[in-house]
Amino acid sequence: MSTIKLRDVHKHYGQVKAVRGISFECADREILAILGPSGAGKTSTLKMIAGLEPITRGEIFDNGNLINFLPPEKRNAAMVFESYALYPHFTVYENIAFPLRSKSAQLNREAIDTRVQEIAEMLQIKPLLDRRPAELSGGQKQRVSLGRALAKRAEVLLMDEPLSHLDAKLRHHMRRELKKYQRSLDTTIIYVTHDYLEALALAHKIVILNMGVIHQIGTPGEVYNHPADTFVASLIGQPRINLIPCRIQNGSAGELTCVSKDGSFHVPCPLAAAQLPPDLREVLVGIRPQYLRISPDPDDQGMAGEIYVSEYRGTDSIVEVKVGEHVLKSLTMEHDYRIAQAVRIQASKTDIMLFDTDTGKNLSGHMNHNSQVER
């Protein structure tokens, strides 16, 4: 049983401010993902929770107890490092047994052996127990480092990009395994990643971090469907969300319309005039590629455009359509488009998001910072 809470935590390295006042809470037995690009302060945050980096300012609590000054060996946390950090002079067996042989573990030889065998069984690394880390492949090293972290049976498991050095297939496999273990282990997991798919697939709650500042905290559904700002919207989703600078105008039928500068791009405004801040004229219109529909019939409704480039991916295609001076990405099942073919494109009102041009904030306003975690 462990709840981790950060309150206004800062981390400075000399002049460099890696983390600038972040607060979040990770509930017991929750998987919390910290998602962000490189240099966002993710690893610094994790190492502060582990006690490996001193905290410049702020407080970290474990079950309500302040742990700022608790040394790492006394914390109830285990960590999987991005570099795996296996002990090169130990065998796999000794690596996994090492946390069990510490003074605080207080285990006898038989208990240690039982626990190591148990973990080796679970992670399917039994045949590797006598090998040294230099003789292991990347995926095997990853399993061993996970095994070492699990051996301690800590209440908090910290994972720093544990899958980033694996190839795509193995990464997908390990992602599933992790989710499976989490259920059987009943641990709180804080998981750092730059891969939004990993975060969406694994986490109950996602903290989106950039330049040491939190942009949004929410469930995977919330951060995907209701991104707090353009940064979150662009970070999550591949291909990236289309963002088009527009003006809000009164359309011919009296309804509000978002129109780009050259007039070629125009979509209905998803918000009523009363919902919009007064004096707002300039906005960024965001449409996810899968919501941008292409019709090959040039007489159909929507904006006129022409196919710019098309990338066939098997299950779907990424089609880029040129509308005036804008190039829009669309994700579609159809793939028999010719370059320069004239098409019509449109998006429904409910799939359109509006962002503030200056601050990047989502104007749709129905996203929720502290919603309940879905299990």
Add this chain to the structure above:
Amino acid sequence: MMKRSRYSTPKHRTLIWLALAGYAVFALFPLIWVVMMSFKSHIDIVSPVPKFIFTPSIENYRAILFGGQSVQYEAGQTDFLLYFRNSCIITISAVLLSLLAGVPAAYALARYRFRFKDDIAFTFLSFRFAPEVAVIIPIYILYQRLHLYNTYVGLIFVYQLITLPLIVWIVRGYFEDISVEIEQAAKLDGYSWWGVFTKIALPLVKPGLASTAVLAFIFAWNNFIFGLILGSSDTYPSTVGTLGFISYESVLWGQMAAATVITILPPLILAIFIQKYLVRGLTMGAIRG
């Protein structure tokens, strides 16, 4: 597969072989000569025409190791065994003391950020490039006053100028090569600083530590001037003791050569044993994986 170099034609290889052989003869000839000398009789040694063919005898070795009639000249008597023992005591103690003080220092310089860190590291290094004669006179005067002159402790202490910088600088490089995350992992595995240091950091630098210690031993063993100035006939190391074979009446070349050969042996044997690691030890830190 090895890349075939353009220097691998038979002609080139012969030339390279000749050049290397030439250098080997140049470098090894004095050594071979002194070994030959140690097995010659006095008459053969002083013969005006250098003799390559002679009847070998172990008389010189017998004389310096067990004494005997060969030591005929009163002034030429020298207690080689004592000096050899002095060398062993001073050098081994100096290396052990350097390891004790130098390994923690190397770790601190490799891992921690503190004020004057680089200045401290540089000061250690500067001991190596200051010539020994530059400091020997003040040290001599200090030693006289502190009653360290002609003592093992004094010599072990002054030998730190040779062994300590070497150990601090090379071992620092080994510690820097250990990933910080490995030590962090050990901390999270429930080990205190001391546990991490003894169970992870030290075992990982052990091979490097051994070769560095041997290197320091060789440098210390070969030292001449500290023993000459700061020691006396009780504490001379064998490098200085060998001079004792030179007397007013005669020079006992044969015994001197035998003493030299025995003195060379310990560092030679060690160097051969750790040759592989020695080269690695010296280039370590220069090359980063």
